Each structure stands twice: as structure tokens, then as C-alpha cells.
Amino acid sequence: MNPTMRRMPRQRQAVRLTPSGGNARHHYERYLARARQAQLAGDAVEMENCYQHAEHYFRVLRGEGHERRDHL
DSSP states (O other): OOGGGOOOOGGGSSSOOOTTSSOHHHHHHHHHHHHHHHHHHTOHHHHHHHHHHHHHHHHHHHTTTHHHHHTO
16 A cells, blocks of 8 residues: 555544645635735735635535536
8 A cells, every 4th residue: 555545543534634734714714814915915816816715715614516526
């Protein structure tokens, strides 16, 4: 078995972390804050980028997106 593919112990499986660390709520709040900073700096492109990332994590929090995976 590939060592990177090992399963986590059962007590750690309850909390799912994203590959870059942290949970979806943390990422959602972080991208909202970054979008606000970009807006204050006048960077419309970065602001929109961060809002789109925040929207992705918002959908993850709501549990959306699983329907599309079922059809693959």
C-alpha cells in the first residue's frame, strides 16, 4: 500500500481538513477577509477571485456539490 494513501485513525476521521489545512469555515472566512482587503485596495480582479473562492467554501459548508460527483 502506498504510504501516502493510508487511512487516518478513526478518532481523527470525524474532522475533515482540506489539503491545505483548516476546515471549510476557516477558508470561507479567510477568503471573505481577503476579498474585503482587495476591495479596499482597489483591486477588483483579486476581490472577485477571493469572493469566488469564498463562495466555493460556502457551498462546501452547505453540503452542495455532492450530486455532481454521483453522476461521474
